[in-house]
Amino acid sequence: xxxxxxxxxxxxxxxxxxxxxxxxxxxxxxxxxxxxxxxxxxxxxxxxxxxxxxxxxxxxxxxxxxxxxxxxxxxxxxxxxxxxxxxxxxxxxxxxxxxxxxxxxxxxxxxxxxxxxxxxxxxxxxxxxxxxxxxxxxxxxxxxxxxxxxxxxxxxxxxxxxxxxxxxxxxxxxxxxxxxxxxxxxxxxxxxxxxxxxxxxxxxxxxxxxxxxxxxxxxxxxxxxxxxxxxxxxxxxxxxxxxxxxxxxxxxxxxxxxxxxxxxxxxxxxxxxxxxxxxxxxxxxxxxxxxxxxxxxxxxxx
Amino acid sequence: xxxxxxxxxxxxxxxxxxxxxxxxxxxxxxxxxxxxxxxxxxxxxxxxxxxxxxxxxxxxxxxxxxxxxxxxxxxxxxxxxxxxxxxxxxxxxxxxxxxxxxxxxxxxxxxxxxxxxxxxxxxxxxxxxxxxxxxxxxxxxxxxxxxxxxxxxxxxxxxxxxxxxxxxxxxxxxxxxxxxxxxxxxxx
Numbered sequence: 001x002x003x004x005x006x007x008x009x010x011x012x013x014x015x016x017x018x019x020x021x022x023x024x025x026x027x028x029x030x031x032x033x034x035x036x037x038x039x040x041x042x043x044x045x046x047x048x049x050x051x052x053x054x055x056x057x058x059x060x061x062x063x064x065x066x067x068x069x070x071x072x073x074x075x076x077x078x079x080x081x082x083x084x085x086x087x088x089x090x091x092x093x094x095x096x097x098x099x100x101x102x103x104x105x106x107x108x109x110x111x112x113x114x115x116x117x118x119x120x121x122x123x124x125x126x127x128x129x130x131x132x133x134x135x136x137x138x139x140x141x142x143x144x145x146x147x148x149x150x151x152x153x154x155x156x157x158x159x160x161x162x163x164x165x166x167x168x169x170x171x172x173x174x175x176x177x178x179x180x181x182x183x184x185x186x187x188x189x190x191x192x193x194x195x196x197x198x199x200x201x202x203x204x205x206x207x208x209x210x211x212x213x214x215x216x217x218x219x220x221x222x223x224x225x226x227x228x229x230x231x232x233x234x235x236x237x238x239x240x241x242x243x244x245x246x247x248x249x250x251x252x253x254x255x256x257x258x259x260x261x262x263x264x265x266x267x268x269x270x271x272x273x274x275x276x277x278x279x280x281x282x283x284x285x286x287x288x289x290x291x292x293x294x295x296x297x298x299x300x301x302x
Numbered sequence: 303x304x305x306x307x308x309x310x311x312x313x314x315x316x317x318x319x320x321x322x323x324x325x326x327x328x329x330x331x332x333x334x335x336x337x338x339x340x341x342x343x344x345x346x347x348x349x350x351x352x353x354x355x356x357x358x359x360x361x362x363x364x365x366x367x368x369x370x371x372x373x374x375x376x377x378x379x380x381x382x383x384x385x386x387x388x389x390x391x392x393x394x395x396x397x398x399x400x401x402x403x404x405x406x407x408x409x410x411x412x413x414x415x416x417x418x419x420x421x422x423x424x425x426x427x428x429x430x431x432x433x434x435x436x437x438x439x440x441x442x443x444x445x446x447x448x449x450x451x452x453x454x455x456x457x458x459x460x461x462x463x464x465x466x467x468x469x470x471x472x473x474x475x476x477x478x479x480x481x482x483x484x485x486x487x488x489x490x
Binding site for chain 1: 305306307308309310311312313314315316317318319320321322347348349351353359361362363369370371372373374375376377384385386404407408411414415416418420421422423424425426427428429431445446449450454474475476479480481482483484485486
Protein backbone atom coordinates (compact mmCIF):
# COMPACT_ATOMS: atom_id res chain seq x y z
CA UNK A 1 0.00 0.00 0.00
CA UNK A 2 1.22 3.54 -0.56
CA UNK A 3 3.12 5.02 2.32
CA UNK A 4 1.88 8.11 4.07
CA UNK A 5 1.73 10.88 1.54
CA UNK A 6 4.63 13.22 2.07
CA UNK A 7 3.68 16.49 0.46
CA UNK A 8 7.22 17.81 0.72
CA UNK A 9 8.44 15.46 -1.99
CA UNK A 10 6.21 17.04 -4.57
CA UNK A 11 8.26 19.52 -6.46
CA UNK A 12 6.74 19.63 -9.91
CA UNK A 13 5.42 22.99 -10.92
CA UNK A 14 2.70 23.14 -13.54
CA UNK A 15 1.92 26.79 -12.92
CA UNK A 16 5.05 28.47 -14.07
CA UNK A 17 8.02 27.80 -16.28
CA UNK A 18 10.18 29.74 -13.88
CA UNK A 19 12.44 27.50 -11.88
CA UNK A 20 14.32 29.79 -9.57
CA UNK A 21 11.78 32.22 -8.23
CA UNK A 22 8.50 30.42 -8.18
CA UNK A 23 6.12 32.40 -6.02
CA UNK A 24 5.47 30.99 -2.57
CA UNK A 25 2.35 28.94 -2.78
CA UNK A 26 -0.86 29.74 -1.07
CA UNK A 27 -1.96 27.15 1.44
CA UNK A 28 -4.06 24.56 -0.40
CA UNK A 29 -6.96 25.19 1.98
CA UNK A 30 -7.00 28.86 1.03
CA UNK A 31 -6.76 28.06 -2.66
CA UNK A 32 -9.84 25.89 -2.55
CA UNK A 33 -11.91 28.88 -1.49
CA UNK A 34 -11.07 31.09 -4.40
CA UNK A 35 -11.89 30.84 -8.06
CA UNK A 36 -8.68 31.90 -9.77
CA UNK A 37 -8.71 35.11 -11.77
CA UNK A 38 -8.63 34.52 -15.50
CA UNK A 39 -5.20 35.01 -16.91
CA UNK A 40 -5.89 37.61 -19.56
CA UNK A 41 -2.36 37.29 -20.91
CA UNK A 42 -2.91 33.65 -21.76
CA UNK A 43 -3.52 32.56 -25.30
CA UNK A 44 -6.98 31.51 -26.37
CA UNK A 45 -8.12 28.03 -27.24
CA UNK A 46 -8.74 29.31 -30.77
CA UNK A 47 -5.06 30.13 -31.24
CA UNK A 48 -4.10 26.68 -30.00
CA UNK A 49 -6.76 24.93 -32.03
CA UNK A 50 -5.63 26.74 -35.19
CA UNK A 51 -2.05 25.65 -34.59
CA UNK A 52 -3.10 22.07 -33.97
CA UNK A 53 -5.27 22.08 -37.08
CA UNK A 54 -2.41 23.36 -39.22
CA UNK A 55 -0.12 20.60 -37.96
CA UNK A 56 -2.84 18.01 -38.47
CA UNK A 57 -3.59 19.21 -42.00
CA UNK A 58 0.09 19.15 -42.91
CA UNK A 59 0.32 15.59 -41.61
CA UNK A 60 -2.74 14.51 -43.60
CA UNK A 61 -1.18 16.03 -46.71
CA UNK A 62 2.12 14.25 -46.04
CA UNK A 63 0.26 10.95 -45.67
CA UNK A 64 -1.41 11.53 -49.02
CA UNK A 65 1.99 12.16 -50.53
CA UNK A 66 3.16 8.79 -49.28
CA UNK A 67 4.78 9.64 -45.94
CA UNK A 68 4.66 6.80 -43.41
CA UNK A 69 2.05 6.92 -40.65
CA UNK A 70 3.40 8.32 -37.38
CA UNK A 71 2.85 6.06 -34.41
CA UNK A 72 4.34 8.08 -31.54
CA UNK A 73 3.75 11.62 -30.28
CA UNK A 74 5.92 14.30 -31.84
CA UNK A 75 8.67 15.34 -29.48
CA UNK A 76 8.51 18.74 -31.17
CA UNK A 77 4.88 19.79 -30.78
CA UNK A 78 4.75 23.54 -30.06
CA UNK A 79 1.05 23.69 -29.10
CA UNK A 80 2.13 21.97 -25.86
CA UNK A 81 4.06 25.05 -24.78
CA UNK A 82 6.18 23.32 -22.15
CA UNK A 83 7.66 21.10 -24.83
CA UNK A 84 9.29 23.95 -26.72
CA UNK A 85 12.52 23.95 -24.69
CA UNK A 86 12.29 20.31 -23.69
CA UNK A 87 12.56 18.38 -26.93
CA UNK A 88 15.75 17.30 -28.64
CA UNK A 89 16.39 19.21 -31.86
CA UNK A 90 18.92 16.73 -33.16
CA UNK A 91 17.77 13.40 -34.62
CA UNK A 92 17.69 10.49 -32.25
CA UNK A 93 20.75 8.34 -32.81
CA UNK A 94 20.01 4.86 -34.03
CA UNK A 95 21.59 2.31 -31.72
CA UNK A 96 21.56 -1.46 -31.61
CA UNK A 97 20.59 -2.37 -28.07
CA UNK A 98 23.30 -4.10 -26.08
CA UNK A 99 23.19 -6.66 -23.30
CA UNK A 100 21.74 -4.57 -20.51
CA UNK A 101 19.19 -2.95 -22.80
CA UNK A 102 18.04 -6.37 -23.98
CA UNK A 103 16.95 -7.22 -20.47
CA UNK A 104 14.56 -5.55 -18.09
CA UNK A 105 14.64 -5.06 -14.35
CA UNK A 106 12.78 -7.88 -12.64
CA UNK A 107 9.80 -6.99 -10.48
CA UNK A 108 7.66 -9.38 -8.53
CA UNK A 109 5.29 -9.87 -5.67
CA UNK A 110 8.08 -8.91 -3.32
CA UNK A 111 7.80 -5.42 -4.82
CA UNK A 112 4.05 -5.03 -5.10
CA UNK A 113 1.27 -6.10 -2.75
CA UNK A 114 -1.79 -7.61 -4.39
CA UNK A 115 -4.04 -4.97 -2.76
CA UNK A 116 -2.20 -2.14 -4.51
CA UNK A 117 -4.29 -2.76 -7.63
CA UNK A 118 -7.42 -1.55 -5.84
CA UNK A 119 -7.31 2.24 -5.53
CA UNK A 120 -10.64 2.33 -3.72
CA UNK A 121 -9.53 0.54 -0.53
CA UNK A 122 -6.50 2.56 0.45
CA UNK A 123 -8.24 4.62 3.13
CA UNK A 124 -10.94 4.18 5.73
CA UNK A 125 -13.87 5.11 3.53
CA UNK A 126 -15.09 4.76 -0.02
CA UNK A 127 -13.78 7.36 -2.45
CA UNK A 128 -16.32 9.58 -4.19
CA UNK A 129 -17.04 9.17 -7.87
CA UNK A 130 -17.78 6.55 -10.43
CA UNK A 131 -16.18 3.20 -9.55
CA UNK A 132 -14.53 1.58 -12.57
CA UNK A 133 -12.58 -1.54 -13.43
CA UNK A 134 -9.72 -1.06 -15.87
CA UNK A 135 -8.13 -4.18 -17.26
CA UNK A 136 -6.23 -5.40 -20.26
CA UNK A 137 -3.07 -7.09 -21.37
CA UNK A 138 0.48 -5.94 -21.87
CA UNK A 139 1.90 -7.40 -25.08
CA UNK A 140 5.13 -6.91 -26.94
CA UNK A 141 5.21 -5.94 -30.60
CA UNK A 142 5.25 -9.59 -31.58
CA UNK A 143 2.02 -10.25 -29.69
CA UNK A 144 3.71 -12.11 -26.83
CA UNK A 145 2.29 -11.47 -23.37
CA UNK A 146 4.57 -9.52 -21.03
CA UNK A 147 4.30 -11.65 -17.92
CA UNK A 148 5.36 -10.83 -14.38
CA UNK A 149 6.11 -7.18 -15.08
CA UNK A 150 5.38 -3.99 -13.21
CA UNK A 151 2.45 -1.73 -14.14
CA UNK A 152 2.11 1.58 -12.25
CA UNK A 153 -0.80 4.00 -12.57
CA UNK A 154 -1.66 7.41 -11.15
CA UNK A 155 -4.53 9.77 -11.68
CA UNK A 156 -6.67 12.66 -10.49
CA UNK A 157 -9.67 12.02 -8.29
CA UNK A 158 -13.27 12.18 -9.52
CA UNK A 159 -13.31 15.96 -9.35
CA UNK A 160 -10.15 16.36 -11.36
CA UNK A 161 -7.74 17.06 -8.51
CA UNK A 162 -4.39 15.40 -7.95
CA UNK A 163 -2.96 14.81 -4.49
CA UNK A 164 -0.08 17.09 -5.26
CA UNK A 165 0.91 20.24 -3.47
CA UNK A 166 1.31 22.18 -6.71
CA UNK A 167 -2.08 21.20 -8.04
CA UNK A 168 -4.04 24.30 -7.09
CA UNK A 169 -7.18 23.44 -9.01
CA UNK A 170 -9.96 24.54 -6.65
CA UNK A 171 -11.71 21.20 -6.69
CA UNK A 172 -11.97 19.08 -3.57
CA UNK A 173 -9.37 16.57 -2.51
CA UNK A 174 -10.89 13.25 -1.50
CA UNK A 175 -9.56 11.98 1.82
CA UNK A 176 -10.40 8.47 0.66
CA UNK A 177 -8.56 8.60 -2.61
CA UNK A 178 -4.85 8.88 -3.32
CA UNK A 179 -4.88 7.85 -6.96
CA UNK A 180 -1.86 5.53 -7.12
CA UNK A 181 -1.91 1.85 -8.04
CA UNK A 182 0.50 -0.90 -8.98
CA UNK A 183 0.30 -4.48 -10.09
CA UNK A 184 2.37 -7.27 -11.56
CA UNK A 185 1.08 -8.70 -14.82
CA UNK A 186 -0.17 -12.27 -14.91
CA UNK A 187 1.25 -15.09 -17.02
CA UNK A 188 -0.94 -13.95 -19.91
CA UNK A 189 0.23 -10.32 -19.58
CA UNK A 190 -3.01 -9.31 -17.91
CA UNK A 191 -3.42 -6.44 -15.48
CA UNK A 192 -6.48 -5.18 -13.65
CA UNK A 193 -7.22 -2.15 -11.49
CA UNK A 194 -10.24 -1.05 -9.51
CA UNK A 195 -10.41 2.71 -9.30
CA UNK A 196 -12.56 5.82 -9.71
CA UNK A 197 -13.11 7.53 -13.02
CA UNK A 198 -10.87 10.61 -12.96
CA UNK A 199 -12.30 14.03 -13.72
CA UNK A 200 -11.05 16.42 -16.37
CA UNK A 201 -8.69 19.00 -14.94
CA UNK A 202 -7.67 22.50 -15.96
CA UNK A 203 -4.07 23.42 -16.71
CA UNK A 204 -2.14 26.49 -17.74
CA UNK A 205 -1.07 25.71 -21.28
CA UNK A 206 -3.50 28.34 -22.54
CA UNK A 207 -6.67 30.05 -21.37
CA UNK A 208 -9.40 27.53 -20.59
CA UNK A 209 -7.16 24.52 -21.19
CA UNK A 210 -8.62 21.28 -19.85
CA UNK A 211 -7.10 17.83 -20.00
CA UNK A 212 -9.41 15.01 -21.04
CA UNK A 213 -9.91 12.52 -18.21
CA UNK A 214 -6.95 10.15 -18.21
CA UNK A 215 -5.02 7.62 -16.18
CA UNK A 216 -1.22 7.69 -16.35
CA UNK A 217 0.38 4.30 -17.01
CA UNK A 218 4.02 3.33 -16.55
CA UNK A 219 5.12 0.05 -18.11
CA UNK A 220 8.16 -2.16 -18.32
CA UNK A 221 8.63 -4.79 -20.97
CA UNK A 222 11.03 -7.66 -20.97
CA UNK A 223 13.70 -5.45 -22.50
CA UNK A 224 14.57 -1.99 -21.24
CA UNK A 225 14.08 -0.61 -24.77
CA UNK A 226 10.36 -1.31 -24.27
CA UNK A 227 10.02 1.04 -21.29
CA UNK A 228 7.12 3.43 -21.74
CA UNK A 229 5.01 5.96 -19.85
CA UNK A 230 1.71 6.90 -21.40
CA UNK A 231 -1.90 7.90 -20.65
CA UNK A 232 -5.14 6.02 -21.07
CA UNK A 233 -8.24 8.01 -22.07
CA UNK A 234 -11.96 7.31 -21.97
CA UNK A 235 -14.06 6.87 -25.11
CA UNK A 236 -15.92 9.84 -26.56
CA UNK A 237 -14.26 12.56 -24.52
CA UNK A 238 -15.27 15.97 -25.97
CA UNK A 239 -11.90 17.43 -24.95
CA UNK A 240 -9.81 15.26 -27.30
CA UNK A 241 -9.85 17.75 -30.16
CA UNK A 242 -8.81 20.59 -27.86
CA UNK A 243 -5.96 18.94 -25.99
CA UNK A 244 -2.40 19.49 -27.23
CA UNK A 245 -1.06 16.49 -25.33
CA UNK A 246 -3.47 14.05 -26.96
CA UNK A 247 -3.09 15.86 -30.29
CA UNK A 248 0.71 15.61 -30.13
CA UNK A 249 0.05 12.23 -31.69
CA UNK A 250 -0.96 13.51 -35.10
CA UNK A 251 -2.23 10.19 -36.48
CA UNK A 252 -5.83 9.34 -35.60
CA UNK A 253 -5.24 5.57 -35.58
CA UNK A 254 -2.32 6.05 -33.21
CA UNK A 255 -4.36 8.31 -30.92
CA UNK A 256 -7.13 5.75 -30.84
CA UNK A 257 -4.66 3.28 -29.32
CA UNK A 258 -4.75 5.35 -26.13
CA UNK A 259 -8.51 5.18 -25.74
CA UNK A 260 -10.04 2.43 -23.62
CA UNK A 261 -13.15 0.52 -24.69
CA UNK A 262 -16.22 0.27 -22.52
CA UNK A 263 -17.07 -3.38 -21.78
CA UNK A 264 -20.59 -4.04 -20.63
CA UNK A 265 -19.97 -7.79 -20.27
CA UNK A 266 -17.37 -7.10 -17.60
CA UNK A 267 -19.34 -4.34 -15.95
CA UNK A 268 -20.44 -5.55 -12.53
CA UNK A 269 -24.11 -5.00 -11.73
CA UNK A 270 -24.66 -2.38 -9.09
CA UNK A 271 -20.91 -2.10 -8.56
CA UNK A 272 -18.63 -0.77 -11.30
CA UNK A 273 -18.30 0.02 -15.01
CA UNK A 274 -15.61 -1.89 -16.88
CA UNK A 275 -13.11 -0.56 -19.39
CA UNK A 276 -10.53 -2.52 -21.37
CA UNK A 277 -7.24 -1.27 -22.65
CA UNK A 278 -4.45 -3.38 -24.11
CA UNK A 279 -0.96 -1.96 -24.28
CA UNK A 280 1.51 -2.97 -26.96
CA UNK A 281 5.18 -2.36 -26.32
CA UNK A 282 7.79 -2.16 -29.05
CA UNK A 283 9.05 -5.34 -30.65
CA UNK A 284 11.63 -7.60 -29.11
CA UNK A 285 15.24 -7.13 -30.15
CA UNK A 286 16.51 -10.28 -28.53
CA UNK A 287 16.44 -13.95 -29.45
CA UNK A 288 14.11 -15.70 -27.10
CA UNK A 289 14.53 -19.07 -25.46
CA UNK A 290 11.45 -21.23 -25.36
CA UNK A 291 10.93 -20.68 -21.64
CA UNK A 292 11.14 -16.93 -21.96
CA UNK A 293 8.69 -16.93 -24.85
CA UNK A 294 6.20 -18.85 -22.74
CA UNK A 295 6.36 -16.20 -20.06
CA UNK A 296 7.29 -16.50 -16.42
CA UNK A 297 6.10 -14.91 -13.22
CA UNK A 298 8.44 -12.23 -11.95
CA UNK A 299 9.25 -13.96 -8.72
CA UNK A 300 10.54 -16.99 -10.60
CA UNK A 301 13.62 -14.95 -11.30
CA UNK A 302 14.60 -15.22 -7.66
CA UNK B 303 3.46 -14.27 -34.11
CA UNK B 304 1.62 -11.22 -35.36
CA UNK B 305 3.31 -7.84 -35.59
CA UNK B 306 1.42 -5.29 -33.54
CA UNK B 307 1.77 -1.53 -33.67
CA UNK B 308 3.07 -0.14 -30.39
CA UNK B 309 0.91 2.01 -28.15
CA UNK B 310 2.10 5.63 -28.26
CA UNK B 311 3.81 7.21 -25.28
CA UNK B 312 2.64 10.40 -23.59
CA UNK B 313 4.32 12.89 -21.31
CA UNK B 314 4.77 11.90 -17.67
CA UNK B 315 3.17 15.26 -16.83
CA UNK B 316 3.79 17.29 -13.68
CA UNK B 317 1.98 15.14 -11.13
CA UNK B 318 3.98 11.91 -10.86
CA UNK B 319 5.47 12.97 -7.52
CA UNK B 320 2.98 11.07 -5.40
CA UNK B 321 3.14 7.97 -7.59
CA UNK B 322 6.47 7.09 -9.14
CA UNK B 323 8.97 7.89 -6.35
CA UNK B 324 9.33 5.29 -3.61
CA UNK B 325 11.53 4.77 -0.58
CA UNK B 326 15.23 4.30 -1.48
CA UNK B 327 14.34 4.51 -5.17
CA UNK B 328 17.71 6.10 -5.99
CA UNK B 329 19.76 3.89 -3.69
CA UNK B 330 20.69 0.77 -5.60
CA UNK B 331 22.92 0.24 -2.58
CA UNK B 332 22.80 2.03 0.75
CA UNK B 333 25.03 5.13 0.58
CA UNK B 334 28.39 4.38 2.14
CA UNK B 335 28.42 0.72 1.15
CA UNK B 336 32.01 -0.25 0.30
CA UNK B 337 32.42 -0.11 -3.47
CA UNK B 338 29.41 2.14 -3.97
CA UNK B 339 29.66 5.33 -5.98
CA UNK B 340 27.51 8.39 -6.53
CA UNK B 341 26.14 9.09 -10.00
CA UNK B 342 24.92 12.66 -10.12
CA UNK B 343 23.93 15.29 -12.61
CA UNK B 344 21.43 17.92 -13.63
CA UNK B 345 18.71 17.87 -16.26
CA UNK B 346 18.73 21.06 -18.36
CA UNK B 347 16.31 22.48 -20.91
CA UNK B 348 17.13 24.25 -24.16
CA UNK B 349 17.63 27.60 -22.40
CA UNK B 350 20.19 26.05 -20.07
CA UNK B 351 17.82 26.17 -17.10
CA UNK B 352 17.51 23.19 -14.78
CA UNK B 353 14.35 21.16 -15.32
CA UNK B 354 12.69 20.74 -11.91
CA UNK B 355 10.13 18.17 -12.98
CA UNK B 356 12.05 15.40 -14.68
CA UNK B 357 12.40 11.84 -13.53
CA UNK B 358 15.43 9.73 -14.42
CA UNK B 359 15.77 5.95 -14.32
CA UNK B 360 18.93 3.89 -14.56
CA UNK B 361 19.39 0.21 -15.34
CA UNK B 362 22.77 -1.43 -15.30
CA UNK B 363 24.93 -4.50 -14.89
CA UNK B 364 26.53 -5.21 -11.53
CA UNK B 365 30.23 -4.69 -10.82
CA UNK B 366 31.04 -8.05 -12.42
CA UNK B 367 29.17 -7.21 -15.62
CA UNK B 368 26.29 -9.56 -14.85
CA UNK B 369 22.76 -8.45 -15.69
CA UNK B 370 20.81 -8.53 -12.42
CA UNK B 371 17.54 -10.46 -12.61
CA UNK B 372 16.48 -10.13 -9.00
CA UNK B 373 13.28 -8.60 -7.79
CA UNK B 374 13.23 -6.09 -4.95
CA UNK B 375 13.82 -2.74 -6.65
CA UNK B 376 10.66 -1.27 -5.11
CA UNK B 377 11.15 -2.74 -1.66
CA UNK B 378 14.89 -2.66 -1.12
CA UNK B 379 16.36 -5.07 1.40
CA UNK B 380 19.65 -3.17 1.58
CA UNK B 381 21.69 -6.09 0.27
CA UNK B 382 20.32 -7.18 -3.09
CA UNK B 383 21.64 -5.30 -6.10
CA UNK B 384 18.77 -5.17 -8.58
CA UNK B 385 20.41 -2.84 -11.10
CA UNK B 386 17.41 -0.50 -11.31
CA UNK B 387 17.00 2.94 -9.80
CA UNK B 388 14.65 5.89 -10.17
CA UNK B 389 15.16 9.51 -9.16
CA UNK B 390 12.76 12.41 -9.46
CA UNK B 391 14.97 15.48 -9.71
CA UNK B 392 14.72 18.21 -7.10
CA UNK B 393 13.95 21.89 -7.62
CA UNK B 394 17.43 22.43 -9.02
CA UNK B 395 17.09 19.65 -11.61
CA UNK B 396 19.62 17.47 -9.81
CA UNK B 397 19.46 13.70 -9.69
CA UNK B 398 21.65 11.50 -7.48
CA UNK B 399 21.98 7.73 -7.45
CA UNK B 400 24.03 5.46 -5.24
CA UNK B 401 25.21 2.54 -7.32
CA UNK B 402 28.34 0.66 -8.44
CA UNK B 403 30.51 0.98 -11.51
CA UNK B 404 29.00 -1.53 -13.91
CA UNK B 405 31.43 -4.13 -15.17
CA UNK B 406 31.76 -4.89 -18.90
CA UNK B 407 29.00 -7.26 -20.00
CA UNK B 408 31.36 -8.89 -22.52
CA UNK B 409 35.12 -9.01 -22.93
CA UNK B 410 36.28 -5.68 -24.32
CA UNK B 411 32.85 -4.02 -24.05
CA UNK B 412 32.75 -0.43 -22.79
CA UNK B 413 30.70 -0.38 -19.57
CA UNK B 414 27.73 1.95 -19.53
CA UNK B 415 24.55 2.58 -17.59
CA UNK B 416 21.29 2.61 -19.53
CA UNK B 417 19.21 5.72 -18.81
CA UNK B 418 15.65 6.76 -19.55
CA UNK B 419 14.41 10.31 -19.02
CA UNK B 420 10.85 11.54 -18.47
CA UNK B 421 9.71 15.11 -17.87
CA UNK B 422 6.75 17.39 -17.96
CA UNK B 423 6.89 18.95 -21.41
CA UNK B 424 8.69 15.94 -22.84
CA UNK B 425 6.20 14.11 -25.05
CA UNK B 426 7.79 10.70 -24.85
CA UNK B 427 10.57 9.06 -22.89
CA UNK B 428 14.13 9.46 -24.10
CA UNK B 429 16.71 6.70 -23.90
CA UNK B 430 20.40 7.37 -23.53
CA UNK B 431 23.55 5.88 -22.01
CA UNK B 432 26.19 7.13 -19.65
CA UNK B 433 29.58 5.53 -20.21
CA UNK B 434 32.30 5.10 -17.63
CA UNK B 435 35.14 7.38 -18.76
CA UNK B 436 38.06 5.28 -17.63
CA UNK B 437 39.15 3.01 -20.47
CA UNK B 438 39.94 4.90 -23.69
CA UNK B 439 40.56 1.71 -25.56
CA UNK B 440 37.17 0.10 -24.98
CA UNK B 441 35.43 3.45 -25.47
CA UNK B 442 37.16 3.83 -28.84
CA UNK B 443 35.90 0.39 -29.87
CA UNK B 444 32.30 0.99 -28.80
CA UNK B 445 29.93 0.76 -31.78
CA UNK B 446 27.67 3.61 -30.67
CA UNK B 447 30.40 6.02 -29.58
CA UNK B 448 32.46 5.45 -32.68
CA UNK B 449 29.42 6.31 -34.83
CA UNK B 450 29.24 9.79 -33.25
CA UNK B 451 31.28 12.86 -33.99
CA UNK B 452 33.53 13.87 -31.08
CA UNK B 453 31.38 16.81 -29.97
CA UNK B 454 28.30 14.63 -29.68
CA UNK B 455 30.17 11.65 -28.24
CA UNK B 456 31.26 13.77 -25.27
CA UNK B 457 27.68 14.03 -24.07
CA UNK B 458 27.59 10.31 -23.23
CA UNK B 459 30.77 10.21 -21.17
CA UNK B 460 30.62 10.71 -17.42
CA UNK B 461 33.33 12.63 -15.60
CA UNK B 462 35.12 10.80 -12.82
CA UNK B 463 34.85 12.79 -9.59
CA UNK B 464 37.71 13.00 -7.08
CA UNK B 465 35.68 10.81 -4.70
CA UNK B 466 35.36 8.10 -7.36
CA UNK B 467 31.81 9.04 -8.29
CA UNK B 468 30.42 9.90 -11.68
CA UNK B 469 29.06 13.24 -12.84
CA UNK B 470 26.98 13.48 -15.96
CA UNK B 471 24.37 16.02 -17.05
CA UNK B 472 21.40 15.54 -19.32
CA UNK B 473 20.66 18.33 -21.80
CA UNK B 474 17.30 17.92 -23.45
CA UNK B 475 18.05 20.53 -26.11
CA UNK B 476 20.66 22.99 -27.28
CA UNK B 477 24.32 23.28 -28.04
CA UNK B 478 25.45 20.31 -25.96
CA UNK B 479 22.24 18.34 -26.39
CA UNK B 480 22.66 14.83 -25.05
CA UNK B 481 22.67 12.06 -27.63
CA UNK B 482 19.34 10.27 -27.27
CA UNK B 483 18.82 6.85 -28.75
CA UNK B 484 16.38 5.26 -31.13
CA UNK B 485 16.24 1.49 -30.91
CA UNK B 486 13.45 1.16 -33.44
CA UNK B 487 15.08 2.40 -36.63
CA UNK B 488 12.60 3.89 -39.06
CA UNK B 489 9.64 3.21 -36.77
CA UNK B 490 10.41 6.18 -34.54
